[in-house]
Amino acid sequence: MSATEVYINSTAAWFPNEPVSNDEMEQYLGYINNKPSKSKKIVLRNNGIKNRYYALEKGGKSTHTNAQMTAEAVRELFKESPEQLKSVELLSCGTSSPDQMMPSHGVMTHGWLPEADGIEVVSPSGVCCAGMHALKYAYMAVKTGDVKLAVATGSERFSGLLVSGVFEDEVQHLVELDANPYIAFQKEFLRWMLSDGASAFLLSDKPNEQGLSLRIDWIEGVSFANETEACMYMGTEKQPDGTLKGFMDFTPEEIKNKSLFSIKQDINLLSDNIVALGGKKIKEIFERKGMTAADIDYFMPHMSSEFFRPKIYEMIDVYGGGIPYDKWFVNLSTVGNVGAASAYLMVNELFKSGKLKKGERLLLLVPESSRFSYMYAMLTVV
Structure with a gap:
């Protein structure tokens, strides 16, 4: 008996509100210390993002939850045949x-789908790899014959944590930022990179x-947490010995004063490891699969x-023999960094572009800096 094959038969994306240009960002996120950001142009120059989406009105009022999106x-996914949602x-x-x-x-997402039946629901956590973990769970469920029709999603709604009240004065970092672009990934400068949105796949x-x-x-996936400290974190504070002290061990006053629920990154760990560790697994996969x-x-x-x-190009060149830029498909500039949804959004856009031909192969790479995890997938057009 041959193994069950698993197919992505439909893809979808959903963004809140209208796209937000670089010039409009602070109308939604607000001004730190009531002043326009001096770091924004430097960060945007490096990250290449032109538009992103926020589940916010101008002024910062929320318009959608993550689960709603x-x-x-x-x-x-089912706009052509809404009744099929009952079959998931x-x-x-x-x-x-x-x-x-x-x-x-x-389950909160399921709660916004009253037209669905009572079904199994899972919620992989993590950072950017969470969407790929969700996809792998759905893939394995179909692969094993446990289910015939599954939906996997990736989504983010970080805008509520990007508003000005969460951040401190940025002035002290500006000189460092121009000298070292990795500073942009440290704390307040992350607000110029992140975007809201959701995407979904129908697997059969x-x-x-x-x-x-x-x-x-x-x-396939890999974690290097056994050999690295936490790099990206939220709801916790990094201690001098590299361990994390979680929010439950702080007083309410400390949680507020230390801006514990803003996203932070250890830029020294990021610059040393994010690309290099991802390359180690690429090399192993390429060699094992020929x-x-x-x-x-x-x-x-x-x-x-x-x-x-x-940096990724150089890494692939060293470990995988080089993939020319004309084979790359990335939509970061138009949708922003949507974390766990980003791989889904790239696949969705390409799948609907009319460019794909039977037999073509798509390699996905999703790095996660939180404690250096990576997910990889191969898709074939049929």
Whole structure:
């Protein structure tokens, strides 16, 4: 008996409100110390982002929750046949910015889908890899024959943590920022990179009868937490010995004064490890599967910033034989860094572009700096 194949038969994306240009950002996020940012232009120059989306009105009032956006992306999968949503047996939702700690993001999304049946729901956590973990769970459920129809999602809603009240005066960092672009990934400068949105895939054990599908050939991941400290963190504070002290061990006053729920990164760890560690696993996968760069038609790396494009290129050149830029498909500049949704959004845009031909292969790479985890996947157009 041959193993069950798994196919992505439909993809969808859902963004809140209208795209926000670089010039409009502070109308939504507010001004730190009531002054226009001096760092914004430097950061945007490096990250290459032109538009992003916020689940906010101008002035910072929220318009959508993460779960609402995710439910809309799921609904979008079935816009041609809404009744098919009743046939879904599994909902697997990955995010790094749930609306609350409990209940889980997945069940909150399910709660916004009253037209669905009672189904299994899972909520992989983490950071950028969370969406890929959700995809892998759905893939394995279909692969094993446990379900025939599953939905996987990736989503983020970080805008509520990017508003000006969360951040301190940036002036002290400006001189460092010009000299060292990695400073942009440290704390307040992350607010010029992150974007809100949701995306969803419909997985089945059969390909589409008409039109194209994407067969999932494999999905693999690796964590280097056994050999590295935490690099990106939120709701915690890094201690001098490299360990993390979580929010439950702080007083309410300390949580506020230390801006514990802003996102922070250890830039020294980031610059030393994020690309190099990802390359180690690429090399191992390529060698084990007998792959070369020539086997790949589209390379789709999740990048938090265009700053990393040449660094990823060099890494692939060393470990995988080089993938020319004309094989890259990245939409960071138009949608921003949507974390756990980014890989989904690239696949969705390419799948609907009309460019794909049967037999072409797509390599996905999703790095996560939190404690250096990586996910990789190969899709074949059928």
